[in-house]
Amino acid sequence: MTSHLLALCFDANDPLRLARFWAGVLDWEFADDPHDGIALLPSDDTGFRIRFLPTREQKAVPNRMHFDLTSASLDDQQRTVATALALGGRHIDVGQRPEEGHVVLADPDGNEFCVTEPGNNFLADCGFIGALACDGSQEVGYFWSEALGWPLVWDQDQETAIRAPYGGPKITWGGPPLLPKPGRNRLHFDLAPPADGDRRAEVDRLVSLGATRIDIGRDEAGRVAMADPDGNEFCVLTPR
Numbered sequence: 001m002t003s004h005l006l007a008l009c010f011d012a013n014d015p016l017r018l019a020r021f022w023a024g025v026l027d028w029e030f031a032d033d034p035h036d037g038i039a040l041l042p043s044d045d046t047g048f049r050i051r052f053l054p055t056r057e058q059k060a061v062p063n064r065m066h067f068d069l070t071s072a073s074l075d076d077q078q079r080t081v082a083t084a085l086a087l088g089g090r091h092i093d094v095g096q097r098p099e100e101g102h103v104v105l106a107d108p109d110g111n112e113f114c115v116t117e118p119g120n121n122f123l124a125d126c127g128f129i130g131a132l133a134c135d136g137s138q139e140v141g142y143f144w145s146e147a148l149g150w151p152l153v154w155d156q157d158q159e160t161a162i163r164a165p166y167g168g169p170k171i172t173w174g175g176p177p178l179l180p181k182p183g184r185n186r187l188h189f190d191l192a193p194p195a196d197g198d199r200r201a202e203v204d205r206l207v208s209l210g211a212t213r214i215d216i217g218r219d220e221a222g223r224v225a226m227a228d229p230d231g232n233e234f235c236v237l238t239p240r
Contacts, residue, residue: 001194002149003202005164006237007039007051008132011186012109015052017088021107022050024087025069025080026128044127047168051190057183059110062094064179064232065187067113068102070123070130077103080115111186122154122170129169131161136173140230143210144171147191147228181231189234190223199224203236 012018019038023030026040028050033039037051071077081103085091088108101117116123116130123130134140141160145152150171154161158175193202203224207213210229223235 001196003147003191003193003206003236005048005148005189006192007049007190009037009051009053009188009190009235010109010111011055011057011184012052013055013058014108015054018107018109019050019052021084021087021089025084025089026050044129045166045168046127046129047164047166055186057186059186061182062179063111063187064135064181064185066111066133067129068123068131068133069113069115070120070126070128071116071118073118077115077117081105084115109186125167126169127167131170131172134171134173135179136175136230136232137178138173138175139210140228140232141173143229146209147206147211178230185233188232191234191236193236199236199238206236 010018015038019030019040022028023040026043028040028043031039031041031049033051037053040050042049069080071080084105089105092104092106092112094104094112103115104112105115106112120130138158138160141152141155141162144150145162148162150162150164152160153163153170154172159173161170161172163170193199203213203226206226211226214225214227214233222238225233225235227233
């Protein structure tokens with residue numbers, strides 16, 4: 001048995017505002033959160049929720065992970081961009097070239113995301129959230145494939161991607177060189193241990209795959225803080 005990807009968590013300066021933005025963009029519903037955050041539940045096959053946790057830290061560097069949202073047509077892409085801008089998003093420049101078809105935006109906290117052009121073959125069979133695109137090594141792609149029990153759907157030129165057996169978004173890693181990591185990531189995964197609830201055994205299994213236990217400098221009651229082989233933080237939660 002493997003861990004279940006329960007949530008993608010955002011550290012947010014204003015969790016409610018950020019949750020409202022993403023609820024509006026994704027058309028997801030608010031839900032009770034048993035772990036004291038603000039949560040959104042998917043309205044599609046995404047398979048995990050999004051949680052928003054308070055932080056006083058301001059965003060200073062590009063995130064190592066961002067959403068790639070899909071488009072069925074140019075009009076659809078323009079509608080998504082217009083919706084995001086109306087909800088408080090903005091255009092940003094991350095070095096994209098004029099001939100590239102995707103639109104790069106930031107949410108109200110400055111978290112980057114892309115609205116991809118129609119006809120993107122790699123995301124053709126994915127839903128609105130086509131991918132969580134990550135800066136990461138081939139090793140970390142292999143780690144998360146084993147950690148979640150998700151098969152590799154891409155493994156070429158040190159770039160990797162995994163996807164849940166039931167579908168949903170792909171998680172991709174672009175290979176080296178990696179962006180510097182000056183501090184804690186603003187986005188991280190929350191994992192739920194296997195159905196038998198043996199969190200200690202699952203933590204030991206993740207360590208055997210290359211994870212490490214860490215101190216993230218906040219109350220860790222009900223969770224074990226860990227880092228993957230690239231140093232990205234994630235948490236294994238106590239079942240409730």
